[in-house]
Amino acid sequence: xxxxxxxxxxxxxxxxxxxxxxxxxxxxxxxxxxxxxxxxxxxxxxxxxxxxxxxxxxxxxxxxxxxxxxxxxxxxxxxxxxxxxxxxxxxxxxxxxxxxxxxxxxxxxxxxxxxxxxxxxxxxxxxxxxxxxxxxxxxxxxxxxxxxxxxxxxxxxxxxxxxxxxxxxxxxxxxxxxxxxxxxxxxxxxxxxxxxxxxxxxxxxxxxxxxxxxxxxxxxxxxxxxxxxxxxxxxxxxxxxxxxxxxxxxxxxxxxxxxxxxxxxxxxxxxxxxxxxxxxxxxxxxxxxxxxxxxxxxxxxxxxxxxxxxxxxxxxxxxxxxxxxxxxxxxxxxxxxxxx
Ligand SMILES: NC(=O)c1ccc[n+]([C@@H]2O[C@H](COP(=O)([O-])OP(=O)(O)OC[C@H]3O[C@@H](n4cnc5c(N)ncnc54)[C@H](O)[C@@H]3O)[C@@H](O)[C@H]2O)c1
Numbered sequence: 001x002x003x004x005x006x007x008x009x010x011x012x013x014x015x016x017x018x019x020x021x022x023x024x025x026x027x028x029x030x031x032x033x034x035x036x037x038x039x040x041x042x043x044x045x046x047x048x049x050x051x052x053x054x055x056x057x058x059x060x061x062x063x064x065x066x067x068x069x070x071x072x073x074x075x076x077x078x079x080x081x082x083x084x085x086x087x088x089x090x091x092x093x094x095x096x097x098x099x100x101x102x103x104x105x106x107x108x109x110x111x112x113x114x115x116x117x118x119x120x121x122x123x124x125x126x127x128x129x130x131x132x133x134x135x136x137x138x139x140x141x142x143x144x145x146x147x148x149x150x151x152x153x154x155x156x157x158x159x160x161x162x163x164x165x166x167x168x169x170x171x172x173x174x175x176x177x178x179x180x181x182x183x184x185x186x187x188x189x190x191x192x193x194x195x196x197x198x199x200x201x202x203x204x205x206x207x208x209x210x211x212x213x214x215x216x217x218x219x220x221x222x223x224x225x226x227x228x229x230x231x232x233x234x235x236x237x238x239x240x241x242x243x244x245x246x247x248x249x250x251x252x253x254x255x256x257x258x259x260x261x262x263x264x265x266x267x268x269x270x271x272x273x274x275x276x277x278x279x280x281x282x283x284x285x286x287x288x289x290x291x292x293x294x295x296x297x298x299x300x301x302x303x304x305x306x307x308x309x310x311x312x313x314x315x316x317x318x319x320x321x322x323x324x325x326x327x328x329x330x331x332x333x334x335x336x337x338x339x340x
Contacts, residue, residue: 096322100124103171104319106178107154107163107211109136111280112230113180115308116315121147123316128167131181154181154207160214168218176226176319177215179208184282189243197244204248205255212259216268224267228318229256230311231272231330233337249274253330260328269327271318276334278306302335 102125106117109131117129121144130152131137137149148170152163167174183203185196208229219225234246235253253272260270277283277296287293297303310333317323318331332338 094322097316097320098123099316099320102126102175102319103128103167103173104176104178105130105164105167105174105215106180107131107152108178108180108182108230109133109140109149110180110282111278112275112308112311113178114140116178116180116311117147118144119312119315120319126171128163128170130163154179154211155202157210157214160207160211164214164218173222174215174218174225175222177211177228178315178319179211179227179229181207182230182282184286185244186241186286188241192241192244197247200244200248201251204245205251208252209255209259212255212270216259216263216266219268220263220266224269226319226323227268227270228315229270229272231256231274233274233276233332233334235272235274235330236332236338237340256330257328264327269318269323271323271326271328272330273311273314273318274330274332274334274338275306275311276300276332276337278308280308299340300335300337301339304335306333306335 099120100123104120104125104127106113106120106127106129109117109129110133113129113131114136117127117140121127127144127146128148128150129137129140130150132151132153134151137151141147141149148167150163150166153159164174181203183200185192185200187193187196212227212229215225215227219227229252231252232245232249234242235249238246253274256270256272263270277286277300287296297305314331314333318326
């Protein structure tokens, strides 16, 4: 809804707007007219209403508008000609996103986890990074020696407990955690080994559940904390031969919703990020031919695969003050993949 103050301002700017505002003082339905027009009105450099935009007709004293498709065309034109972002400061200097001095545990130091660790390390976060595979940890500690590293098996409750204890012993608390572990087992459903299906659930869902509840137990006495799981577009879309992975990622997204609801009053906020396909170790060998790769690309409206860097903004959002009222969500970072 447009406020009367905005409407009066628009009326001062142009005769066409004044006509619309005068109409607004008639019965309440007219407010709807201005409400629908408001994105358009604000997008005009000269403040004028497009005659097509305000085209309506009278029906029992009601004014209706026929403009939905028109709006999107006009908006995109506007975005090309007038920059929307005017703040020249990099986002991470905004106090809402500051992470300096926080303690964060990252579980999984593969393609995505590695990038998230570097991003947070650059922002002065006290970091503990754990993975099943010590090789990826070595690469990380060689590059950033101040990061605490260790091994963990997320499918073992004892191993998770030891990891949390070690992190608390080092930093005293855990403000946030990112779970970037995962396994991808694919194949035709009828011949997929049941062990592959079980392992997908064991690591991607049961591991995430055990990790979340041990973290919540640690975070609750601190007054709360943030937990972020990496889900996938497979939480939502279906792909042939992805039965095990998709079932596990959909399960993870729903798990996040339930736990978020259960722990919201304790200040423990849980969310998931749903990336589209990225070139990491996990996806090596996914495509048997260039044709299959091109086919996978063709269903991403932005025309490229995800890169680890694409997750930076949403990770900072979900771990920082900026995300203080977001819980239970899976935020898709997917170039539009889930729209197709
Ligand atoms: N790469 C993609 O295309 C893609 C797309 C969407 C979502 N994801 C998800 O992002 C997350 C990170 O994937 P990635 O692309 O960085 O893959 P990756 O293979 O590079 O990293 C996954 C990491 O998880 C670790 N891991 C596996 N099982 C473990 C266990 N039991 N205990 C502890 N660590 C374990 C592996 O050692 C590896 O380092 C995963 O959850 C994945 O499903 C990946």
